[in-house]
Amino acid sequence: MKAQDRRSFLKTAAAVGTAAVGMGTATAAAGPKNILSPDRMGVLVDTTVCVGCRNCEHACKTAHDLPTEPLSSYGDRSVFEQMRRPDDTALCVVNEYENPKNADLPYDVKVQCMHCDHPACLSACIVGAFSKEENGAVVWDTDKCIGCRYCMAACPFQIPAFEYHKALDPQIRKCDFCIERTTKGELPACVNICPVEALTYGPRDEVIRIAKQRIRTYGDRYVDHIYGEHEVGGTSWMYMAGRDFKDLGFPKLGQNTAPGVSEAIQHGIFAYFMPPVALYALLGAIMWMTKTRKEEGL
Amino acid sequence: MRTRVLSLVTIVALLWASPVFGQGSKWDKHAPPKKADISCQTCHAGSAPTRTNPALLPCPRSRILPGFHPDQSGPEVLIMSKVSKEYGPVVFSHKLHADMSTMSGGCYGCHHYNSTSMAILSCRECHPANRARTDISMPDLKGAYHRQCMDCHRQWSKATDCQSCHLKRDARQSTEEALQAARLKGKSHPELAVPKRVVYETRSQRGSFVTFFHNDHAERFSLECSDCHKSESCVRCHERTPGGKASPDPLSRTVKTQRTMEALHAPCFSCHGQDKCEECHVDQPREAFDHAKSAGWALNRFHRALSCQKCHGQSKRFTKVDTKCVTCHKGWTPGTFRHEITSLKLDPAHRELDCESCHIDGNFANPPSCAGCHDDKAYPAQKPGTTVKAAAK
Ligand code: SF4
Ligand code: SF4
Ligand code: SF4
Numbered sequence: 001m002k003a004q005d006r007r008s009f010l011k012t013a014a015a016v017g018t019a020a021v022g023m024g025t026a027t028a029a030a031g032p033k034n035i036l037s038p039d040r041m042g043v044l045v046d047t048t049v050c051v052g053c054r055n056c057e058h059a060c061k062t063a064h065d066l067p068t069e070p071l072s073s074y075g076d077r078s079v080f081e082q083m084r085r086p087d088d089t090a091l092c093v094v095n096e097y098e099n100p101k102n103a104d105l106p107y108d109v110k111v112q113c114m115h116c117d118h119p120a121c122l123s124a125c126i127v128g129a130f131s132k133e134e135n136g137a138v139v140w141d142t143d144k145c146i147g148c149r150y151c152m153a154a155c156p157f158q159i160p161a162f163e164y165h166k167a168l169d170p171q172i173r174k175c176d177f178c179i180e181r182t183t184k185g186e187l188p189a190c191v192n193i194c195p196v197e198a199l200t201y202g203p204r205d206e207v208i209r210i211a212k213q214r215i216r217t218y219g220d221r222y223v224d225h226i227y228g229e230h231e232v233g234g235t236s237w238m239y240m241a242g243r244d245f246k247d248l249g250f251p252k253l254g255q256n257t258a259p260g261v262s263e264a265i266q267h268g269i270f271a272y273f274m275p276p277v278a279l280y281a282l283l284g285a286i287m288w289m290t291k292t293r294k295e296e297g298l
Numbered sequence: 299m300r301t302r303v304l305s306l307v308t309i310v311a312l313l314w315a316s317p318v319f320g321q322g323s324k325w326d327k328h329a330p331p332k333k334a335d336i337s338c339q340t341c342h343a344g345s346a347p348t349r350t351n352p353a354l355l356p357c358p359r360s361r362i363l364p365g366f367h368p369d370q371s372g373p374e375v376l377i378m379s380k381v382s383k384e385y386g387p388v389v390f391s392h393k394l395h396a397d398m399s400t401m402s403g404g405c406y407g408c409h410h411y412n413s414t415s416m417a418i419l420s421c422r423e424c425h426p427a428n429r430a431r432t433d434i435s436m437p438d439l440k441g442a443y444h445r446q447c448m449d450c451h452r453q454w455s456k457a458t459d460c461q462s463c464h465l466k467r468d469a470r471q472s473t474e475e476a477l478q479a480a481r482l483k484g485k486s487h488p489e490l491a492v493p494k495r496v497v498y499e500t501r502s503q504r505g506s507f508v509t510f511f512h513n514d515h516a517e518r519f520s521l522e523c524s525d526c527h528k529s530e531s532c533v534r535c536h537e538r539t540p541g542g543k544a545s546p547d548p549l550s551r552t553v554k555t556q557r558t559m560e561a562l563h564a565p566c567f568s569c570h571g572q573d574k575c576e577e578c579h580v581d582q583p584r585e586a587f588d589h590a591k592s593a594g595w596a597l598n599r600f601h602r603a604l605s606c607q608k609c610h611g612q613s614k615r616f617t618k619v620d621t622k623c624v625t626c627h628k629g630w631t632p633g634t635f636r637h638e639i640t641s642l643k644l645d646p647a648h649r650e651l652d653c654e655s656c657h658i659d660g661n662f663a664n665p666p667s668c669a670g671c672h673d674d675k676a677y678p679a680q681k682p683g684t685t686v687k688a689a690a691k
Contacts, residue, residue, distance in 0.1 A: 049445065051444075051448045051449070051452050051458045052452075052458060053448075053458035053459075071460075072459065072460075072461065074459075075457055075458060075459030077456065077457070077458075102453075104453040104454075104531075104533055105449065105452075105453055185430075186430075187429060187430050191429070192429060194441070195440065195441070195444040195448065195458075195460075196437070196441050196444045196445050196448060197429065197437040197438055197440065197441025197442075197444075197445075198441075200434050200437075201429075201430075201434070202432075202434040206434065207434070210434060210435055213435070
């Protein structure tokens with residue numbers, strides 16, 4: 001069974017709660033793994049290079065055992081008539097936007113988890129299911145997840161998706177930076193398949209350096225902005241574009257880390273009423289019990 | 299010569315493929331590129347680069363001048379099969395593409411880092427074949443190949459599917475490869491359909507119509523296509539409706555250009571004054587130039603074959619020439635002029651007369667008159683000779 005037993009859940013919840021209270025001092029040992037390694041990897045998505053072939057969507061599904069049509073069917077460009085979001089059946093999707101400089105060369109934008117340096121999902125998760133790994137990947141542990149969907153609400157990019165259609169053991173799903181592949185020394189599946197190498201995988205610092213060099217060399221091709229370099233405190237996936245990011249479906253976000261914001265709110269609430277430990281435990285326990293009951297009833 | 303070519307290749311290869319550096323044998327052949335249009339400082343910082351410290355600058359893409367062989371000597375067909383694992387090779391019609399490249403950036407459009415030598419660098423010299431690598435400053439080979447093709451192809455085919463270029467990896471692969479290659483052998487790009495008169499409807503306040511006589515410009519001024527068409531997109535002709543066929547008549551298509559005002563006017567301004575908008579921008583589309591209407595007399599087939607400059611001089615503004623033959627044909631005097639070239643062979647009685655006797659005031663635009671001598675004769679009912687088949691001079 002995936003769900004943890006009641007005692008260990010309460011223990012983790014307490015640890016997270018304590019960690020939240022003690023923010024700025026020390027992170028409790030039992031807290032979620034949250035490493036900000038200087039050697040973390042990144043991906044540069046050059047939306048001026050992407051041709052919208054959607055091969056990445058196919059590769060991503062195949063790598064994650066998600067059902068998919070054959071690759072040859074991905075040439076269908078009519079899907080671009082609607083804006084799509086990643087969900088539990090497709091961890092990354094490509095959307096298309098007009099190119100004011102050349103109507104025949106629209107901009108295509110691949111969307112997936114940004115793998116934030118300070119992940120809001122991680123901070124929001126009350127059971128510590130999320131972790132930020134050494135290589136920059138933000139992954140989550142399905143065994144720990146209780147399906148509370150706090151991460152969905154916290155993520156500034158609306159990435160985590162919930163398997164609503166699954167009655168039995170629904171889980172949160174999102175791009176995991178192909179952690180299984182990268183630990184084996186392989187490239188993320190999407191990076192590997194991209195025919196034009198619109199996705200460049202490398203150390204985050206190096207990726208930023210290259211993006212800056214491209215902007216310097218081909219000034220009229222790019223807007224002078226690397227999305228994700230500073231947004232919400234920096235992300236592992238970063239984007240280059242030929243027109244303003246707000247016109248390409250990117251939310252306008254400040255440089256403050258999103259979790260800071262959410263924690264501040266929680267602290268505010270908890271300061272005068274209930275200790276967070278108790279509240280978290282209560283909330284979580286209710287959810288977990290509902291979930292368990294539903295499963296038992298089936 | 300061969301040595302020099304090699305060393306040039308090496309220099310450029312070294313700029314990007316630094317692992318080659320240190321392989322002494324190649325460096326030993328390093329001779330300065332004598333005739334090449336490139337200074338050492340283009341690639342090296344400082345005045346004395348050494349073998350151990352070559353002080354290489356980042357590759358100066360725009361400053362290295364390409365020196366290409368004539369396009370006829372390039373390969374006709376290339377089979378590209380180096381990187382493809384999932385898909386079969388691509389049979390690439392190099393000649394067909396090269397034929398048209400003069401109008402869109404030339405060989406340089408694809409061979410962008412080529413040296414000043416005649417040798418063409420292969421993409422692999424700089425773009426590594428493996429995607430997982432440490433130097434990610436430029437695309438890997440697969441990325442580089444696809445970027446060359448797909449940006450253009452997806453504009454006109456509106457598709458990005460692999461099968462439009464790659465052969466299927468199956469039992470028929472090698473048969474299909476041979477078939478495609480044979481089909482492309484000896485094939486050239488079809489002659490371009492050239493427009494005669496193009497009417498541009500502009501938003502100019504000074505007159506919205508600009509009528510451009512393409513054939514006049516091209517033929518009269520002996521222009522090459524690439525004199526004006528420098529960065530054309532293949533899409534101008536090769537547009538397809540999604541899933542549909544190529545558009546049947548490229549000339550009748552209206553194309554929304556993406557160019558700036560400067561870029562649009564540049565080919566015109568190279569001859570026409572920039573400050574004389576009204577010369578081209580008028581309220582109505584213009585009719586084609588008609589010598590009969592503008593000058594008052596129609597050109598015969600001999601005159602039609604001449605360039606305007608032949609009669610009107612070399613200046614860009616043509617001045618009016620009178621209609622007297624002898625103004626140009628200085629040697630035409632009675633007795634020496636072979637009248638039969640006008641289709642009329644004069645009889646002996648008329649042969650010795652002054653031209654003005656029949657052609658009043660020497661104005662050859664008007665029909666000749668017999669009234670000076672004959673009361674009862676009139677041209678063309680009566681002729682002072684016999685009609686002959688017009689002979690060339
Ligand atoms: S994009 Fe959302 S889901 Fe991904 S790491 Fe950032 S906060 Fe978490
Ligand atoms: S990194 Fe992996 S999981 Fe994420 S979008 Fe790419 S293929 Fe999908
Ligand atoms: S595979 Fe590459 S080019 Fe194709 S849609 Fe994905 S990112 Fe864009």
